[in-house]
Amino acid sequence: DAGVTQSPTHLIKTRGQQVTLRCSPKSGHDTVSWYQQALGQGPQFIFQYYEEEERQRGNFPDRFSGHQFPNYSSELNVNALLLGDSALYLCASSLGGAQNGYTFGSGTRLTVV
Amino acid sequence: AQSVTQLDSQVPVFEEAPVELRCNYSSSVSVYLFWYVQYPNQGLQLLLKYLSGSTLVKGINGFEAEFNKSQTSFHLRKPSVHISDTAEYFCAVSDISGYNKLIFGAGTRLAVHP
Numbered sequence: 001d002a003g004v005t006q007s008p009t010h011l012i013k014t015r016g017q018q019v020t021l022r023c024s025p026k027s028g029h030d031t032v033s034w035y036q037q038a039l040g041q042g043p044q045f046i047f048q049y050y051e052e053e054e055r056q057r058g059n060f061p062d063r064f065s066g067h068q069f070p071n072y073s074s075e076l077n078v079n080a081l082l083l084g085d086s087a088l089y090l091c092a093s094s095l096g097g098a099q100n101g102y103t104f105g106s107g108t109r110l111t112v113v
Numbered sequence: 114a115q116s117v118t119q120l121d122s123q124v125p126v127f128e129e130a131p132v133e134l135r136c137n138y139s140s141s142v143s144v145y146l147f148w149y150v151q152y153p154n155q156g157l158q159l160l161l162k163y164l165s166g167s168t169l170v171k172g173i174n175g176f177e178a179e180f181n182k183s184q185t186s187f188h189l190r191k192p193s194v195h196i197s198d199t200a201e202y203f204c205a206v207s208d209i210s211g212y213n214k215l216i217f218g219a220g221t222r223l224a225v226h227p
Contacts (some may be wrong), residue, residue, distance in 0.1 A: 004156070043157070043217050044217070056136075056177075098147075098207040103159075106154075
């Protein structure tokens with residue numbers, strides 16, 4: 001049973017560019033959350049998608065946007081990249097809430113130069 | 114709003130010694146509590162979780178944690194560590210209502226030496 005799959009694994013972008021990261025949730029999971037983990041820090045919640053709608057958002061600017069597709073997969077888009085956006089981006093899927101457990105992917109390492 | 118404080122950024126320990134990683138949280142509502150482990154260049158793996166009931170929670174790889182409501186703590190323990198336990202450990206909380214986003218601490222780097 002495949003867990004959470006994220007692509008690409010690594011990405012290098014130039015400041016000002018736009019990037020799209022992708023996530024396929026664990027089979028049977030319907031909720032996808034995205035987290036940003038800067039070097040040496042804990043993950044920070046970006047937003048959560050359920051039934052193709054963003055239902056909760058963390059303290060991130062509008063440059064961060066997302067989408068969930070009917071098959072529950074999800075994309076994270078970041079516009080006008082800043083050097084400070086360099087981080088590991090983690091996708092987590094779940095069925096229902098946290099009590100059922102979140103399964104994390106291995107992440108996408110984004111470097112902005 | 115919730116917050117998590119992991120009291121030690123790094124914990125060095127010798128193989129086969131016991132270890133405790135400390136976590137304190139702050140919340141105005143009831144919470145679920147979690148410990149995750151992150152190995153180099155990997156995502157997060159759930160070690161254990163506290164939802165309700167017994168305050169002593171047992172997880173994978175011989176780890177356990179104790180929920181102390183009066184001290185708002187959720188410390189992680191292992192009686193005998195192995196080299197393979199070297200990793201970053203994160204404590205996290207989520208409220209029990211709403212959509213349960215996870216709030217993480219800054220992490221504790223456990224370094225097990227031979």
